[in-house]
Amino acid sequence: xxxxxxxxxxxxALVVTTLISQAAGAGTLVLAGxxxxxxxxxxxxxxxxEQATGTKLEIKGIGSGGGFKELLAGKVKASIAxxxxxxxxxxxxxxxxxxxxxxxIIEDIIVPIVHTSNSVSELSWE
Numbered sequence: 001x002x003x004x005x006x007x008x009x010x011x012x013a014l015v016v017t018t019l020i021s022q023a024a025g026a027g028t029l030v031l032a033g034x035x036x037x038x039x040x041x042x043x044x045x046x047x048x049x050e051q052a053t054g055t056k057l058e059i060k061g062i063g064s065g066g067g068f069k070e071l072l073a074g075k076v077k078a079s080i081a082x083x084x085x086x087x088x089x090x091x092x093x094x095x096x097x098x099x100x101x102x103x104x105i106i107e108d109i110i111v112p113i114v115h116t117s118n119s120v121s122e123l124s125w126e
Contacts, residue, residue, distance in 0.1 A: 032060040033067020033080035041106075042080065065091060071100070082108065 031042070038061040042049075046057045060067070060076070067079035068088040081088060085102035089095070114120050 028056045028058050029078075030058045030060065030076050031067070031078055031080050032062055032070040032076045034064045034082040035061035036082045036108075037080045064088065068092065 038059045042057060042059050046059075050056050059080075060070070062070070064079070064081040064083045065088065067076070067081060069092070070076045071079040072092065081102075085100060086096065089100070112123055114123075
């Protein structure tokens, strides 16, 4: 679980506010992607973002890959991801030609922990 301090939430709000000012102006900005970012970052900050910018956030929590696909299809102005851009590009068979830019706000670490009595001796991505 991501545990965010007020400073980090303020930083996220600043980045989203910058996106909003570039992408939408007043109105609604639709973002699609990571449900972790949706629930832990954007939803808690959405009222402050709307108050500061006049822009309402509509957040489609469909996973990082789904959000990136919506960005590729032009359905959203920005996607929210909990995985690196390089990974999303690779999964979609795209080269990094500079068309898309990631703005890393927070990095999280996921660490599987196994009890010694468990027969699992090794974990891999395969």
